[in-house]
Amino acid sequence: MRHTISVLVENEFGVLSRVAGLFSGRGYNIDCLSVAETLDPSVSRITLVTTGDDTVLAQITKQLNKLVSIIRVSDFKDTEHVERELVLIKVTADERTRGEVMNIVSIFRGKVVDVSAHSYIVEITGNQEKIAAILQLLKPLGIVEIVRTGRVAMFRGARTLAGGGTDEKENVA
Amino acid sequence: MQTNGAGLIVRLLERQGITTIPGIPGGASLPLYDALHGSAIRHVLARHEQGAGFIAQGMARATGVPAVCLGTSGPGATNLLTAIADAKLDSIPLVAITGQVPRAMMGTDAFQEIDTYGLTIPITKHNYLVSSARELLHVIPEAFRIATSDRPGPVVIDVPKDVQLEAITVDAWPEPGRADPATDCTSADVLGAVALLEDARRPVLLIGAGVIAAGASDLVRRLAERGSIPVAATLLGLGAMPAHHPLFLGMVGMHAARATNLILEECDLLVGLGIRFDDRATGKAAEFCPHARILHVDVDASELGKIKTPTLGIQADVGAALRAFMAQINPRPRPAWSARVAELRAAHRLAMPGADDTCRPYGLVRAVAALAGDDVIVTSDVGQHQMWVAQAFPFTRPRQWLTSGGLGTMGFGLPAAIGAALACPDRRVVCFTGDGSLLMNIQELATAAEEKVRVTVILLDNAHLGLVRQQQELFYGGRFHASRFVAAPDFAAIARGFGVEAYDLATASRPAAVLAHALETPGPCLVRVPIAAEANVYPMVRPGGPNREMIDRDAPVSRATASDDTENGGDDARPTP
Numbered sequence A: 001m002r003h004t005i006s007v008l009v010e011n012e013f014g015v016l017s018r019v020a021g022l023f024s025g026r027g028y029n030i031d032c033l034s035v036a037e038t039l040d041p042s043v044s045r046i047t048l049v050t051t052g053d054d055t056v057l058a059q060i061t062k063q064l065n066k067l068v069s070i071i072r073v074s075d076f077k078d079t080e081h082v083e084r085e086l087v088l089i090k091v092t093a094d095e096r097t098r099g100e101v102m103n104i105v106s107i108f109r110g111k112v113v114d115v116s117a118h119s120y121i122v123e124i125t126g127n128q129e130k131i132a133a134i135l136q137l138l139k140p141l142g143i144v145e146i147v148r149t150g151r152v153a154m155f156r157g158a159r160t161l162a163g164g165g166t167d168e169k170e171n172v173a
Numbered sequence B: 001m002q003t004n005g006a007g008l009i010v011r012l013l014e015r016q017g018i019t020t021i022p023g024i025p026g027g028a029s030l031p032l033y034d035a036l037h038g039s040a041i042r043h044v045l046a047r048h049e050q051g052a053g054f055i056a057q058g059m060a061r062a063t064g065v066p067a068v069c070l071g072t073s074g075p076g077a078t079n080l081l082t083a084i085a086d087a088k089l090d091s092i093p094l095v096a097i098t099g100q101v102p103r104a105m106m107g108t109d110a111f112q113e114i115d116t117y118g119l120t121i122p123i124t125k126h127n128y129l130v131s132s133a134r135e136l137l138h139v140i141p142e143a144f145r146i147a148t149s150d151r152p153g154p155v156v157i158d159v160p161k162d163v164q165l166e167a168i169t170v171d172a173w174p175e176p177g178r179a180d181p182a183t184d185c186t187s188a189d190v191l192g193a194v195a196l197l198e199d200a201r202r203p204v205l206l207i208g209a210g211v212i213a214a215g216a217s218d219l220v221r222r223l224a225e226r227g228s229i230p231v232a233a234t235l236l237g238l239g240a241m242p243a244h245h246p247l248f249l250g251m252v253g254m255h256a257a258r259a260t261n262l263i264l265e266e267c268d269l270l271v272g273l274g275i276r277f278d279d280r281a282t283g284k285a286a287e288f289c290p291h292a293r294i295l296h297v298d299v300d301a302s303e304l305g306k307i308k309t310p311t312l313g314i315q316a317d318v319g320a321a322l323r324a325f326m327a328q329i330n331p332r333p334r335p336a337w338s339a340r341v342a343e344l345r346a347a348h349r350l351a352m353p354g355a356d357d358t359c360r361p362y363g364l365v366r367a368v369a370a371l372a373g374d375d376v377i378v379t380s381d382v383g384q385h386q387m388w389v390a391q392a393f394p395f396t397r398p399r400q401w402l403t404s405g406g407l408g409t410m411g412f413g414l415p416a417a418i419g420a421a422l423a424c425p426d427r428r429v430v431c432f433t434g435d436g437s438l439l440m441n442i443q444e445l446a447t448a449a450e451e452k453v454r455v456t457v458i459l460l461d462n463a464h465l466g467l468v469r470q471q472q473e474l475f476y477g478g479r480f481h482a483s484r485f486v487a488a489p490d491f492a493a494i495a496r497g498f499g500v501e502a503y504d505l506a507t508a509s510r511p512a513a514v515l516a517h518a519l520e521t522p523g524p525c526l527v528r529v530p531i532a533a534e535a536n537v538y539p540m541v542r543p544g545g546p547n548r549e550m551i552d553r554d555a556p557v558s559r560a561t562a563s564d565d566t567e568n569g570g571d572d573a574r575p576t577p
Helices: A015-024 A054-066 A098-107 A128-142 B005-015 B027-037 B049-063 B075-090 B116-123 B136-148 B161-165 B187-199 B209-213 B217-227 B258-266 B318-326 B335-347 B361-372 B384-392 B413-423 B435-440 B444-451 B466-475 B491-497 B511-518
Strands: A002-010 A030-037 A043-051 A070-075 A081-092 A111-115 A119-126 A143-148 A152-155 B002-004 B020-023 B042-045 B067-071 B094-100 B126-129 B154-160 B167-169 B203-207 B231-233 B248-251 B269-273 B293-298 B312-315 B377-380 B429-434 B455-461 B501-504 B525-530
Touching: A002 A015, A002 A054, A015 A030, A015 A043, A015 A054, A015 A070, A015 B116, A054 A070, A081 A128, A098 A111, A098 A119, A098 A128, A119 A128, A128 A143, B002 B005, B002 B027, B005 B027, B005 B136, B005 B154, B005 B161, B020 B049, B020 B413, B027 B067, B027 B094, B027 B161, B042 B444, B049 B067, B049 B075, B049 B094, B049 B413, B049 B444, B067 B075, B075 B094, B075 B116, B075 B154, B094 B116, B094 B136, B094 B161, B116 B126, B116 B154, B126 B136, B136 B154, B154 B161, B187 B269, B187 B293, B187 B312, B187 B318, B203 B217, B203 B258, B209 B217, B217 B231, B217 B318, B231 B258, B248 B258, B248 B384, B258 B335, B269 B318, B293 B318, B361 B384, B361 B429, B361 B455, B361 B511, B377 B384, B377 B413, B384 B429, B384 B455, B384 B466, B413 B429, B413 B435, B413 B444, B413 B455, B429 B435, B435 B455, B455 B491, B491 B501, B491 B525, B501 B511, B511 B525
Parallel strands: B020 B042, B020 B067, B067 B094, B094 B154, B126 B154, B203 B231, B203 B269, B231 B248, B269 B293, B293 B312, B377 B429, B429 B455, B455 B525, B501 B525
Antiparallel strands: A002 A043, A002 A070, A030 A043, A081 A119, A081 A143, A081 A152, A111 A119, B002 B167
16 A cells, blocks of 8 residues: 655754664665755655555554654545655657657646757656656657656645644544 | 863763763763763773663663663774663663764764764664754753653764863753653543453453553552452563462463463453563464453553554553553452463463472572562573573562563673662672573673672573574474584683682582572672573463463474464574563
C-alpha cells in the first residue's frame, strides 16, 4: 500500500537522518522525498512517499511522533487532500517531432522552458496519473532525461498540517 | 560567572545532582576532565568505555535516577555504543557525553574522529551535536528531561573540543532538567479498563519494566489482591511483585515454569502493564494468550498494537492508570479461577534439580539468596546463568534485579554491579555471570578493585557459551560448533591478579562456608563455580514456537529442527534468552 506522509520538523541538521532512519531500519524504501522550510523558517516540512504494509507504516508513524524534533506527522491515506509533483522532462525535439511535443505539452497544460536545436525541456505539474500519462505519451518521441521534485501534499478545506481543522494524529493511531 | 564550555557542562551536571561519573578520558575530552578536576563530582575511571557505560547503567537501574558516562571522540564513542543501545532497549535513563574533534576539523577524518551523532541516532531517545557553549545551557537540562520523561532512555551529547574550550559568561543558570509530569489516562479509558476487568473471569496481570520505571509496584500488588488476579512478570519485571507472594506466578515465556505459560494460555483477560510483548516473553505472538482479550497499558503509544492488537490500549503512566483503576474496582474473589491456577501450579511446578547442592546452578542461586538476604542487589550477564537466576532467585523488591533484557548484552553484569554498588554503597551487590560473559568485560575487575566496591562475582564456569551450546543440542542436531572454550582460563588467578579476592569452589572442601565468607567480604570478590557443560535451562520454548509447547528436562527431544525456526530464522547465534 502506498502512503504519502507529511512531517513538520524543527529546521535543524540531522532531522532528515532521524526520519529516514525509521524507514531504512525496517527495510522500507522511501520512494520520493521533498523537504523545504515552511512559513515559519524554524520549521521544515518533509513529504515522503513509501510503499508498505499498513501495520508497519502505523508503527513508523508512531515512532515519528516520538522523535523530539518532530512537530506533526500525518499519513494522507484515506484523507481528502491534493497531491502534486513537478517534473522537468528533456525530450528530443527535431523538425519531425517538435509539433507533436508541443501538442502534448499544451494538452497537459505544461510549459516548454528551454529550447535547443534538438531538444526541449518541458515543465509539467500534476498528480501521479497526469505525470504518468504525459511520460507515456512523450516516451515514443524520445525522452532523454527526467527530474522529479517528489510529491507534495496538502489537506483540502480548512484543515492544516500544523493543527488547524481536525487532529490528524487520530488518523494514525 | 566566567567559564568555558567544559566548565559549564560540569556546573550543569552538579546542579543536576550528579555526584559520580564513570568514564575514560582522551584527547577530545581533556577540557572536560580539566573542569572535573576542580569539581566535587567523583570520576570513576573505567577500563573500557563499554564498562563506563554499563557502570552508569548500573547506577541508573539501581536507583531510577539518570546517570552520566563520559567517553572521548572516535573509539571512546564507538566503545560506548553497546551500552547506549542496551539502555535504549531496556528504557534506562542514561546521559552519555562524548568529546568530539574541534568543529574546524570535523569531516576531515581527523585523528579519533567519528560521526558520533550519526552513529547514535538509532540507539538513543535523542542526541545532540553541540555547536556553541551557550547551547549547553539548554541542551544539558533538556537531555535529562528527555532521558527521564515518559518512557526513559539514553541521550547522547557530543561536544566538540573547541566548544568545550569556548569562553562564556553565564548570568543565569537554567533549572535542572526533570521528568515531565506523568501521562494520565482519560476517564473513558478508565471506564473501559474497569469494564474489562469486571467482565473477566480468568484475568492475569503481566508486568514489565514499565511498572518499575513508573514506581507502580505497590499498586500492582494491591490491584492483584483486590481482584484476586494472578501476576506474571517479564524478565525485566521481576522484583516488581515479591516472589513469595501467593498471587505471583514468576517469569513468563521461553524459560518460564510450565504452569505460568499454561495459565496465560487459559486466561480470558491479559492485563499487560508496562510490557512490550517481547518475543522471548510471548513465544509465537499470534498464539500468545489465544483466548484472552488484551488490556495494554504503556506510556509509549508505539507499543500499543505493535505486536498484539489490544482490545483496549491505554497510553498512560502505569502508576497513574492503576490509581485510576483502583478507585473504581471492588474487591472480588475469583474462586474458580484461583482454584484452577492453584491446580496448574501444583501440576507443573518449575523443577529445580540440585536445589540443595551449592555447586549446581539452582542450589548455588538459592544458597546465595539465602546468605545474601533481601537487601542484596543482583546483576547478571546473559546466558544460562541469567535464566537460572531469573527462575530461582526470590526477588522481593523493584530495582533489586538488574539484567540486560532487550539487547541481551554479554559483559553487562560486572560493570553494572560496580555501578549499583557505587550508587547504593550500603548494599551488597552480587553479579551472577558466566565464563563467556565475564570475559567480555573482565577488565572492569580493575575498576572494582580500585573503587573497593562491595561486589561479589559468582562465576558459573562451564567453559562454554552455554545457551548457544544448549540451542545447538536441542535445535541443531547436537552439531556443536564454536560454543566450547578449549583454553580454560584460571579465573581465580586472574581475579587475584587484578587485586580481587577469589575462591574456587572446585577445590573447596566446604563450598557453602566459602560462599558465606565471600558474601561478607568488604571489597570485591570472585567465586568460581564449575558447572557441567550439559546442564541446560529447562523448560524451554523453541525460538518462534508457541509458549504452550515447552521442552522439558526429562524429554529434551529435538522436536524442532533449525528449519522449523521460521519466525526467528535462526537468530540465536548468540545467547539471547
